[in-house]
Amino acid sequence: xxxxxxxxxxxxxxxxxxxxxxxxxxxxxxxxxxxxxxxxxxxxxxxxxxxxxxxxxxxxxxxxxxxxxxxxxxxxxxxxxxxxxxxxxxxxxxxxxxxxxxxxxxxxxxxxxxxxxxxxxxxxxxxxxxxxxxxxxxxxxxxxxxxxxxxxxxxxxxxxxxxxxxxxxxxxxxxxxxxxxxxxxxxxxxxxxxxxxxxxxxxxxxxxxxxxxxxxxxxxxxxxxxxxxxxxxxxxxxxxxxxxxxxxxxxxxxxxxxxxxxxxxxxxxxxxxxxxxxxxxxxxxxxxxxxxxxxxxxxxxxxxxxxxxxxxxxxxxxxxxxxxxxxxxxxxxxxxxxxxxxxxxxxxxxxxxxxxxxxxxxxxxxxxxxxxxxxxxxxxxxxx
Ligand SMILES: Cc1ncc(COP(=O)(O)O)c(C=O)c1O
Numbered sequence: 001x002x003x004x005x006x007x008x009x010x011x012x013x014x015x016x017x018x019x020x021x022x023x024x025x026x027x028x029x030x031x032x033x034x035x036x037x038x039x040x041x042x043x044x045x046x047x048x049x050x051x052x053x054x055x056x057x058x059x060x061x062x063x064x065x066x067x068x069x070x071x072x073x074x075x076x077x078x079x080x081x082x083x084x085x086x087x088x089x090x091x092x093x094x095x096x097x098x099x100x101x102x103x104x105x106x107x108x109x110x111x112x113x114x115x116x117x118x119x120x121x122x123x124x125x126x127x128x129x130x131x132x133x134x135x136x137x138x139x140x141x142x143x144x145x146x147x148x149x150x151x152x153x154x155x156x157x158x159x160x161x162x163x164x165x166x167x168x169x170x171x172x173x174x175x176x177x178x179x180x181x182x183x184x185x186x187x188x189x190x191x192x193x194x195x196x197x198x199x200x201x202x203x204x205x206x207x208x209x210x211x212x213x214x215x216x217x218x219x220x221x222x223x224x225x226x227x228x229x230x231x232x233x234x235x236x237x238x239x240x241x242x243x244x245x246x247x248x249x250x251x252x253x254x255x256x257x258x259x260x261x262x263x264x265x266x267x268x269x270x271x272x273x274x275x276x277x278x279x280x281x282x283x284x285x286x287x288x289x290x291x292x293x294x295x296x297x298x299x300x301x302x303x304x305x306x307x308x309x310x311x312x313x314x315x316x317x318x319x320x321x322x323x324x325x326x327x328x329x330x331x332x333x334x335x336x337x338x339x340x341x342x343x344x345x346x347x348x349x350x351x352x353x354x355x356x357x358x359x360x361x362x363x364x365x366x367x368x369x370x371x372x373x374x375x376x377x378x379x380x381x382x383x384x
Pocket of ligand 1: 027028085086087088112114115161163164165190192193213
């Protein structure tokens, strides 16, 4: 179960095949594969001269994007709302889940602010407590989190990033989600740093709402993403933002003036139209690439890159790997500390290695088309 990386690079990421750069920054912004670029260019041309647009360029494009996002996570397309970014999905969760005075929204320190501020604001408005559990060292304390879920009856929502944007720590969302489901606690997941390098099947992982921008690891344009809402929950939740396409009757353009406020029975009730048809067409192509290669094969490749980084760190006293060593505790984000992080970053820049510095670490974020040879070259530049 693998794919031909050289052929993939030539076909979808020709700049990488030509060695223009070593791009290890998928935790910031993903590159766009050739197939999606072509789709975006063709759609963009038509958009500029809209008499060339056909009915198939509008709502069927969005349905294709929903269908493919759904397939990626083992969901029914009814559960997918298209959104413009992760924050929008987190806001949906924070605003529509039922919790109130005295309830606790549980999370941990170290979260990216996109998964903090919406909860903080919504909890404050409702008289609920937004509780951030302290880290243990650099990483979340999953034991303390499980204890709070199991012992504190005030916990009503657990809101976590599947994978940390900076340390690369991965929560065991199946275990946490199962504990939440058993207790009637809502489980909301920010999946942007996990989905792509990791596989997910929401049929076996109890999640109530999942927010995911597609601009990073799903190699899609800016301004596109999706939110999954568990099917049994959708009709219990009332959208906080109301668009003209969120109603059950809104697909019928002969009924605009009926003003029937009955919500769509699927997750479309959370969408705020008009969306960017051009770039959602691009997202559908990019997710299509993942589906074609096989999410399992992609995950296996990213894991093998991580394994190599762990082995390197083990053999190199001058660097410390902050990311957990165990494969089931990491995804694609690899965080390293060394004596002089700024100097290491300069060495990487000089070698045209695109990376980030986050929370005092060099963050490397290689993906499914990066090679072991690229990784080896990059790792050698870290010590010092
Ligand atoms: C965990 C996490 N959530 C969300 C985001 C980005 O949010 P948005 O897609 O709303 O820009 C990032 C980006 O770094 C992130 O790391």
